[in-house]
Amino acid sequence: MVLDKSKVVYQIYPKSFKDTTGNGIGDLQGIIEKLPYLKELGVDMVWLNPFYPSPQRDNGYDISDYTAINPLFGDMADFEEMVAVGREHGIDFMLDMVLNHCSTEHEWFQKALAGDSYYQDFFFIRDEPTDWVSKFGGSAWSPFGDTGKYYLHLFDPTQADLDWRNPHVRKELFQVVNFWKDKGVRGFRFDVINLIGKDKVLENCPIDDGKPAYTDKPIVHDYLRLLNRETFGQREAEFMTVGEMSATTIENCILYTVPERHELSMAFNFHHLKVDYEDGQKWTLKDFDFEALKNLFHTWGKEMSEHDGWSALFWNNHDQPRALNRFVDVKNFRNEGATMLAASIHLSRGTPYIYMGEEIGMLDPDYDSMDDYADIESLNAYQILLEEGKSAAQAFEIIQAKSRDNSRTPMQWDTTENAGFTSGTPWLKVGKSYPQINVEREIKGPIFTFYQKLIALRKELPLVAEGTYKPAFEDSQQVYAFERELGEQKLLVLNNFYATPITVDIPEAYQKGQVLISNYDTVEVSKQLELQAYQTLAILLGK
Numbered sequence: 001m002v003l004d005k006s007k008v009v010y011q012i013y014p015k016s017f018k019d020t021t022g023n024g025i026g027d028l029q030g031i032i033e034k035l036p037y038l039k040e041l042g043v044d045m046v047w048l049n050p051f052y053p054s055p056q057r058d059n060g061y062d063i064s065d066y067t068a069i070n071p072l073f074g075d076m077a078d079f080e081e082m083v084a085v086g087r088e089h090g091i092d093f094m095l096d097m098v099l100n101h102c103s104t105e106h107e108w109f110q111k112a113l114a115g116d117s118y119y120q121d122f123f124f125i126r127d128e129p130t131d132w133v134s135k136f137g138g139s140a141w142s143p144f145g146d147t148g149k150y151y152l153h154l155f156d157p158t159q160a161d162l163d164w165r166n167p168h169v170r171k172e173l174f175q176v177v178n179f180w181k182d183k184g185v186r187g188f189r190f191d192v193i194n195l196i197g198k199d200k201v202l203e204n205c206p207i208d209d210g211k212p213a214y215t216d217k218p219i220v221h222d223y224l225r226l227l228n229r230e231t232f233g234q235r236e237a238e239f240m241t242v243g244e245m246s247a248t249t250i251e252n253c254i255l256y257t258v259p260e261r262h263e264l265s266m267a268f269n270f271h272h273l274k275v276d277y278e279d280g281q282k283w284t285l286k287d288f289d290f291e292a293l294k295n296l297f298h299t300w301g302k303e304m305s306e307h308d309g310w311s312a313l314f315w316n317n318h319d320q321p322r323a324l325n326r327f328v329d330v331k332n333f334r335n336e337g338a339t340m341l342a343a344s345i346h347l348s349r350g351t352p353y354i355y356m357g358e359e360i361g362m363l364d365p366d367y368d369s370m371d372d373y374a375d376i377e378s379l380n381a382y383q384i385l386l387e388e389g390k391s392a393a394q395a396f397e398i399i400q401a402k403s404r405d406n407s408r409t410p411m412q413w414d415t416t417e418n419a420g421f422t423s424g425t426p427w428l429k430v431g432k433s434y435p436q437i438n439v440e441r442e443i444k445g446p447i448f449t450f451y452q453k454l455i456a457l458r459k460e461l462p463l464v465a466e467g468t469y470k471p472a473f474e475d476s477q478q479v480y481a482f483e484r485e486l487g488e489q490k491l492l493v494l495n496n497f498y499a500t501p502i503t504v505d506i507p508e509a510y511q512k513g514q515v516l517i518s519n520y521d522t523v524e525v526s527k528q529l530e531l532q533a534y535q536t537l538a539i540l541l542g543k
């Protein structure tokens with residue numbers, strides 16, 4: 001077996017986790033300090049967002065040197081210490097590989113700008129731009145110096161897309177992966193990796209901002225197999241690899257992850273986090289659509305299970321507002337909602353990811369002013385919303401609900417100033433909830449301890465780690481339910497996504513089952529059960 005399916009990943013946004021120097025920015029020593037905390041939670045692997053040298057236009061996703069540490073976060077000795085201490089705690093590290101683009105301050109781009117044609121071939125430099133739209137707003141092309149030409153950037157103008165068709169580019173990028181592999185990391189998260197396949201001749205594409213022209217192109221699979229063979233694949237069983245797949249399809253995610261193709265261990269997709277977008281547009285306000293959410297989970301769960309694909313399961317990351325604010329009545333049911341959301345993915349088929357603070361039920365920061373926001377995407381979106389005719393108040397309300405900064409606020413450790421994150425001024429303001437919601441208060445509380453139990457269950461029961469997935473209660477308008485099966489054992493997982501209780505009929509076979517876990521006190525399994533507000537209940541059949 002290649003991938004250890006009992007493992008759980010914890011995501012740290014290094015900038016916001018723990019500052020040990022007082023400069024207001026989290027650092028590697030801060031991560032080392034908190035390794036015992038992560039061990040107590042029970043996670044196996046820590047994914048770190050980029051900490052490499054970078055002008056920080058996109059918080060480190062604009063890399064100017066792939067094989068060094070940004071002095072803001074520490075140095076290579078700190079990194080090596082972190083890997084070694086991690087190992088003592090049974091924790092490995094997964095690094096973020098941003099290989100679709102590099103910073104325009106990277107020496108490759110600088111040499112290209114200076115006229116070096118070898119490096120110009122690293123990028124997409126064209127006489128005429130296409131009509132593609134940048135993911136952060138505006139055209140995806142900017143003038144290439146004063147040459148009269150344009151270069152491609154699917155993200156910020158300071159993030160120039162790299163041309164994977166060029167074997168020299170691939171060689172350089174594979175060396176980067178091998179550099180970190182040799183430093184002892186055991187996982188890689190590949191940023192927007194399904195966007196690396198671009199044609200030689202780039203064409204206009206008026207559909208969907210141009211996405212079909214560069215998303216999930218068949219050649220991405222070839223590049224991934226090459227990447228695999230030239231880097232981690234030499235010791236594939238020791239590595240956990242995950243591709244961040246932007247606007248992807250099930251068919252492709254199966255191909256990206258079936259073991260015999262030797263591409264990646266698993267894939268992130270984002271469809272379930274667009275169910276509160278009006279007409280598929282992020283910068284809108286809408287309640288989540290349960291029907292859409294349930295259908296997506298059922299279809300993806302079933303298809304990936306039947307075709308031996310493998311998904312990364314998550315509710316939160318550094319690009320998303322907190323799921324609790326999106327899916328739960330947090331004023332009245334924060335504990336119940338947080339634990340239900342956790343069970344709905346930790347008991348499902350795939351590898352669960354926990355984003356820092358999720359395990360203590362952290363919320364969006366509830367900022368009062370646009371001045372509190374730092375993210376480039378939010379700042380651009382605010383301007384675009386105003387240009388589209390929204391009032392300042394309307395635009396602000398949307399940013400408040402949708403900004404990526406919602407999840408990037410400092411980790412809330414205790415009730416002291418700045419939530420114990422820093423002794424200085426934090427680079428991004430601490431969320432208002434910290435006096436009530438912080439590790440010190442929550443560590444023995446219902447959310448943290450429930451996460452501990454879920455992580456432990458995945459290790460104790462092969463059924464949870466490896467069982468097949470089958471949709472259940474498909475017509476329910478309130479309960480997201482599924483079944484897992486392995487050998488003689490079966491599990492039925494029921495999740496009430498609403499604050500209103502609901503009566504459910506338990507299928508006959510499960511009436512003889514036992515409660516494996518619930519976020520409410522023990523329930524007797526019977527013919528009919530009333531699920532309480534945001535109740536999760538898992539019924540196990542067989543020994």
Ligand code: TEU
Binds near residue numbers: 135191192282318377
């Ligand atoms: O995000 C990829 C991506 O597709 C984003 O457009 C994402 O959908 C958006 O942030 C949600 O609003 C990755 C990283 O996770 C993100 O932090 C980076 O900014 C981006 O790539 C560019 O490297």
